[in-house]
Amino acid sequence: xxxxxxxxxxxxxxxxxxxxxxxxxxxxxxxxxxxxxxxxxxxxxxxxxxxxxxxxxxxxxxxxxxxxxxxxxxxxxxxxxxxxxxxxxxxxxxxxxxxxxxxxxxxxxxxxxxxxxxxxxxxxxxxxxxxxxxxxxxxxxxxxxxxxxxxxxxxxxxxxxxxxxxxxxxxxxxxxxxxxxxxxxxxxxxxxxxxxxxxxxxxxxxxxxxxxxxxxxxxxxxxxxxxxxxxxxxxxxxxxxxxxxxxxxxxxxxxxxxxxxxxxxxxxxxxx
Numbered sequence: 001x002x003x004x005x006x007x008x009x010x011x012x013x014x015x016x017x018x019x020x021x022x023x024x025x026x027x028x029x030x031x032x033x034x035x036x037x038x039x040x041x042x043x044x045x046x047x048x049x050x051x052x053x054x055x056x057x058x059x060x061x062x063x064x065x066x067x068x069x070x071x072x073x074x075x076x077x078x079x080x081x082x083x084x085x086x087x088x089x090x091x092x093x094x095x096x097x098x099x100x101x102x103x104x105x106x107x108x109x110x111x112x113x114x115x116x117x118x119x120x121x122x123x124x125x126x127x128x129x130x131x132x133x134x135x136x137x138x139x140x141x142x143x144x145x146x147x148x149x150x151x152x153x154x155x156x157x158x159x160x161x162x163x164x165x166x167x168x169x170x171x172x173x174x175x176x177x178x179x180x181x182x183x184x185x186x187x188x189x190x191x192x193x194x195x196x197x198x199x200x201x202x203x204x205x206x207x208x209x210x211x212x213x214x215x216x217x218x219x220x221x222x223x224x225x226x227x228x229x230x231x232x233x234x235x236x237x238x239x240x241x242x243x244x245x246x247x248x249x250x251x252x253x254x255x256x257x258x259x260x261x262x263x264x265x266x267x268x269x270x271x272x
Contacts, residue, residue, distance in 0.1 A: 011111035012058030028111030058085025110179035115234035
């Protein structure tokens with residue numbers, strides 16, 4: 001990892017599935033046991049020496065700017081506004097932060113993931129001369145849904161698979177994406193930023209970042225390694241059920257609170 005590694009955090013969305021919590025605050029500021037998701041992400045970045053972050057804001061952007069300020073702990077913050085956040089996907093928000101990506105190695109995070117330090121630390125620790133682009137993944141459990149990846153024998157990502165249910169993902173031994181990825185300067189300059197630009201130019205502005213990465217990986221244009229974080233605490237929060245799961249995971253001692261254990265039981269209870 002470069003000493004000048006920067007971070008990009010996407011925090012522009014409305015978070016409609018988390019209403020009424022997001023009526024007053026944007027989703028990244030919804031609290032897990034008293035800590036806003038975005039504050040947690042910035043704290044973990046600061047702890048690991050990443051001192052520059054670009055936050056892409058949209059819905060209730062001033063609330064985020066006031067909450068985090070120009071500096072959070074040791075992290076200097078720059079804000080970029082997505083004026084059409086309600087009509088665009090995460091890929092468009094990431095494209096708006098292209099100048100940050102073109103400046104060097106970058107850690108990309110979604111603003112709705114609550115995670116412990118080990119998730120980020122392990123991802124960065126996996127970065128090496130042969131593994132320059134690394135994404136955090138975890139075993140797909142009953143409490144999860146959404147995008148997933150297929151891993152090759154060398155633990156590199158061979159395929160992205162969208163919109164997975166637990167049954168579908170487990171049948172194929174897929175891993176859940178945590179939406180936390182380190183990209184090298186070369187990959188950003190040669191592959192990701194041009195791919196984002198092509199999507200925007202072709203009016204494909206509702207795409208998710210995973211949909212941009214998928215063809216790059218499958219066509220072997222982008223070599224993406226996986227950091228297995230199955231034994232760490234994290235959760236992607238899209239709904240009130242997710243929020244309760246995350247609160248349960250982070251309320252228990254780390255050894256008893258893996259996403260595949262306590263959260264699966266709580267999710268089953270929530271569905272009854």
